[in-house]
Amino acid sequence: MIAMTRNYVVEETYSKPLKAFTIWMKQSGYTETTKKEYLREVNDYLLSLEEMPVQQAGKMNVVGFLVSKQGTAGDKTRNRTLSAIRSFYTALIDFELATRNPALEVKKSKTEKNRNPVYLEENELEKALSYVDGRYRDRNLTIFLLMGYCGLRVGEVHRINLSHFKKAKGTLEVLGKGRKWNEIPLPDLLIQYLTKVEKERISPYSKKEDAFFVSQKGRRLSIRQIQKIATQIFADYKNDHPHLSDLKLSCHKLRHSFATMLLNNNVDIRIVKELLGHASIETTMIYTHINDEQKRTAMTTIKVPQLAMV
Structure with missing residues (x-):
């Protein structure tokens, strides 16, 4: 009261x-x-x-x-x-x-x-893909790929319309934060998946609905439904990989994984900023974290002089 x-x-x-x-x-x-x-x-x-x-x-x-x-x-x-x-x-x-x-x-x-973002290494991300299954496997796999290999936010996936997929150009128009549009060039395999999902798309309940990803009830797939798809994939993956059990994985962690993958492949941070749709390069800078393997590799370049032990 x-x-x-x-x-x-x-x-x-x-x-x-x-x-x-x-x-x-x-x-x-x-x-x-x-x-x-x-x-x-x-x-x-x-x-x-x-x-x-x-x-x-x-x-x-x-x-x-x-x-x-x-x-x-x-x-x-x-x-x-x-x-x-x-x-x-x-x-x-x-x-x-x-x-x-x-x-x-x-x-x-x-x-x-200053906290480093949680992410999956490239090989871990690839392994997680094998845990996508079920009746709507192709749709769910494509959603997972868009977040993990294109860096889309869950809300951006939710807002994708049929008209945003430019198959001839091989790009996807994404409506990001602040109503900012971003055109993302797509990897060839992802173009194939999107084409397949488009053909197999469930007929929407409303004829005016232009959503690319449609639920079994004929409505635009909600943000919560997309999150549940990712949560189930991560749960199944972590069950078989106990060393990842304490890692808090989510849709946004797939975006972190994408950014880390690009930077590990020496892609210019300014390009990473544009692909992620960041307003400031300072936001992109949080992904320039250094992992343990990189530190170990760096230390192998240090030559300690051989001295007699007393």
């Missing part, structure tokens, strides 16, 4: 900013999951303002809210909360409901920012 009352107060006091933020996120192409998470974080932040107008809040209010959550939140959660508040103020500025973004004055957690 208390939680409902608090939510009512927030919605009544900040109805216009919240409406603006909701419209802005939809216009910017945020996924349903991100929109829900960001709205929840922003609602909690607004509650902490105790009915203070959002344009009057400053850096101290943002930091105070983040500090209040420190006992139950790690670095990743803190950074997500900060990103939500930053986006909220960006939306307000865009709609002329605020003139400054106090959340930009607050730094992200370095611990989380």
Whole structure:
């Protein structure tokens, strides 16, 4: 009852900013999951303002809210909360409901920012493909390949339409974050898989549906369904490979694997940035991690002089 009352107060006091933020996120192409998470974080932040107008809040209010959550939140959660508040103020500025973004004055957690991403080595990624089976094997395999060998985000796979596959050019048009379009050149084998899936595509329930990947119920395959497909593949793979049991694998880890594969193959980081659809090369830089084998190889080049043992 208390939680409902608090939510009512927030919605009544900040109805216009919240409406603006909701419209802005939809216009910017945020996924349903991100929109829900960001709205929840922003609602909690607004509650902490105790009915203070959002344009009057400053850096101290943002930091105070983040500090209040420190006992139950790690670095990743803190950074997500900060990103939500930053986006909220960006939306307000865009709609002329605020003139400054106090959340930009607050730094992200370095611990989380400097953490190496989880990924599969190229040979591990190839082995995982053999665990894709079942009635919709070709469809699911193609989805897995698009994330692991083209670096697509799960939301980007979800949004693919038939018209986005340019078979003659051998490319795929991808609608990424911030409504940014990116044309990805496809490997020949992936073109073959996409062509096969297109031919075997389930007829959509609605004649107007242009989704490339369709569920057995005739609807666009949801983000959650795509995630479940990957989760099952990873679960089966890890059952046979116990050394990977502690590795937290997900759809986004396939994207990490793709980026790492390119950089290990000495592809220019500027090209990797474009293929991943990153706005800044700093984001791409997190994939320039060094693995143990590379360190061992580097150390073999060091020649320690032979000295007599005393």
